[in-house]
Amino acid sequence: MSDTIKTTCLHDKHVKLGAKMSPFAGFDMPIQYSSITEEHNAVRKNVGVFDVSHMGEIFVSGKDALKYVNHVFTNDVTNLEEGKILYGMMCYPDGGVVDDLLVYKEFEDDHFLFVVNAANIDKDYRWMLENAEGFDVVIDNQSEVWGQLAIQGPASEDEVISLLGLEDSEAEEEIRNLKFYTFADAEDDKGNRVIISRTGYTGEDGYEIYATPQNINYLWDELMADGVAPCGLGCRDTLRFEAGLPLYGDELSAEISPVMAGLSMFCKLDKEEFIGKEALSAQKTDGAPRKLVGIELHDVAIPRAGYPVELEDGTQVGTVTTGYHSISLDKSICFALVDSAYSALGTALWVRVRKKSFPGEVVKKRFYQTNYKK
Amino acid sequence: MSKIIEGLLYSESHEWVKVDGNIAIIGVSDFAQAEMGDIVYIDLPSEGDEFNAGDDFGALESVKASSELYSPVGGTVVAVNNELEDSPEKVNEDPYTAWIIKVEMDDKKELDSLLNAAAYAEIAK
Numbered sequence: 001m002s003d004t005i006k007t008t009c010l011h012d013k014h015v016k017l018g019a020k021m022s023p024f025a026g027f028d029m030p031i032q033y034s035s036i037t038e039e040h041n042a043v044r045k046n047v048g049v050f051d052v053s054h055m056g057e058i059f060v061s062g063k064d065a066l067k068y069v070n071h072v073f074t075n076d077v078t079n080l081e082e083g084k085i086l087y088g089m090m091c092y093p094d095g096g097v098v099d100d101l102l103v104y105k106e107f108e109d110d111h112f113l114f115v116v117n118a119a120n121i122d123k124d125y126r127w128m129l130e131n132a133e134g135f136d137v138v139i140d141n142q143s144e145v146w147g148q149l150a151i152q153g154p155a156s157e158d159e160v161i162s163l164l165g166l167e168d169s170e171a172e173e174e175i176r177n178l179k180f181y182t183f184a185d186a187e188d189d190k191g192n193r194v195i196i197s198r199t200g201y202t203g204e205d206g207y208e209i210y211a212t213p214q215n216i217n218y219l220w221d222e223l224m225a226d227g228v229a230p231c232g233l234g235c236r237d238t239l240r241f242e243a244g245l246p247l248y249g250d251e252l253s254a255e256i257s258p259v260m261a262g263l264s265m266f267c268k269l270d271k272e273e274f275i276g277k278e279a280l281s282a283q284k285t286d287g288a289p290r291k292l293v294g295i296e297l298h299d300v301a302i303p304r305a306g307y308p309v310e311l312e313d314g315t316q317v318g319t320v321t322t323g324y325h326s327i328s329l330d331k332s333i334c335f336a337l338v339d340s341a342y343s344a345l346g347t348a349l350w351v352r353v354r355k356k357s358f359p360g361e362v363v364k365k366r367f368y369q370t371n372y373k374k
Numbered sequence: 375m376s377k378i379i380e381g382l383l384y385s386e387s388h389e390w391v392k393v394d395g396n397i398a399i400i401g402v403s404d405f406a407q408a409e410m411g412d413i414v415y416i417d418l419p420s421e422g423d424e425f426n427a428g429d430d431f432g433a434l435e436s437v438k439a440s441s442e443l444y445s446p447v448g449g450t451v452v453a454v455n456n457e458l459e460d461s462p463e464k465v466n467e468d469p470y471t472a473w474i475i476k477v478e479m480d481d482k483k484e485l486d487s488l489l490n491a492a493a494y495a496e497i498a499k
Contacts, residue, residue: 036438037414037437234411234437238437302415302435302440304440324437325415325435354433
């Protein structure tokens with residue numbers, strides 16, 4: 001981590017709102033404004049807004065862009081239509097993960113946008129440059145000039161229409177009809193680009209808007225004036241966790257491959273080639289030594305990252321990666337990386353919480369039924 | 375500014391102690407509950423458990439994290455506020471009413487190493 005902590009374009013506004021601020025991924029970020037529980041419920045039941053301007057935006061273009069993206073990205077963009085988005089990873093040759101990310105197919109031939117985790121921007125950019133040799137591509141890291149808001153929750157569609165002043169306009173239907181993992185382009189009156197994307201990290205319907213810092217400030221103020229709940233990284237984590245979504249560093253890392261994390265559906269092993277293909281294919285065929293599972297405890301004890309996962313006799317067979325007493329489900333649940341022999345649904349496992357071990361069982365990782373716009 | 379009550383004693387790990395004869399009534403400070411955020415679960419000891427000063431006797435769990443509770447004095451637990459099992463939010467709402475345990479002290483001299491309200495105000499900020 002660098003010596004100087006970075007801030008997003010909305011930093012002053014978070015401080016003025018009285019947010020509890022904390023360093024995350026090299027940025028001084030809001031963890032909560034009111035309470036994690038209230039913010040979590042605002043997103044599940046109504047609408048909330050997150051400042052996610054810390055995320056990175058790296059643009060790829062050039063004659064070989066398609067071939068290059070398929071080389072560094074595990075998913076297959078060959079037939080990806082303009083305005084569509086794919087989730088996937090960039091992997092090391094050994095199958096470990098450089099980052100998980102979204103790839104947007106732009107409305108222009110041979111143009112793509114990579115949206116990457118804040119903590120990994122520099123590492124990803126270097127990795128992308130290092131692996132561009134022999135490809136006719138331009139890789140442009142614009143992370144510092146884009147801000148981003150995530151507007152999430154069942155009421156987000158109406159909120160976004162009103163926020164962008166689209167009532168009764170031609171664009172209204174376009175934005176309402178965007179399906180999950182698609183996006184639209186817009187411009188402000190000065191010709192600055194705005195990207196409106198039906199994506200999110202909460203398990204709810206929602207939009208993410210990419211724009212200039214000035215526009216992001218304007219949109220944020222409008223949302224606050226409209227009474228939309230500002231939401232911090234605290235509930236961003238509880239929401240994504242309940243929806244079964246991984247966080248880089250916890251459920252994916254240089255040591256935790258997509259196959260181990262149960263994300264091989266985002267690795268197209270039948271693709272001609274990509275970095276990590278051989279290692280991931282071997283893991284898929286031979287079986288990965290460890291697997292990420294969901295565990296539900298039959299007790300109120302709360303499993304936390306790093307707590308041991310055990311068999312009844314106390315033998316450790318894994319480690320918790322993320323755990324909470326789930327706000328939406330009122331259960332103690334966690335993700336854990338365990339020996340594959342103990343990863344089948346229904347397997348009895350214990351989690352050691354401080355001095356005692358508490359019984360539970362392996363359940364599906366998607367703890368909460370997601371509500372995406374299909 | 376967090377609330378600090380005159381007449382109570384405080385530990386550096388943010389527990390408060392109210393002395394009633396040989397009994398120490400123990401809770402957590404307003405500063406501690408505010409730092410934790412919404413408390414969703416409290417891991418409580420049982421009556422009859424014995425602790426030395428500085429031992430952890432349980433934990434507070436917020437949505438985000440768990441924080442151990444340390445006994446400011448040594449002794450035997452003579453009462454546990456079991457009401458907190460179902461209503462842990464009482465610690466957020468009124469941390470100085472929501473006592474957690476009562477301990478019969480082994481050695482009242484251990485109270486001398488605790489902080490008074492003025493001294494605690496220096497570290498609770």
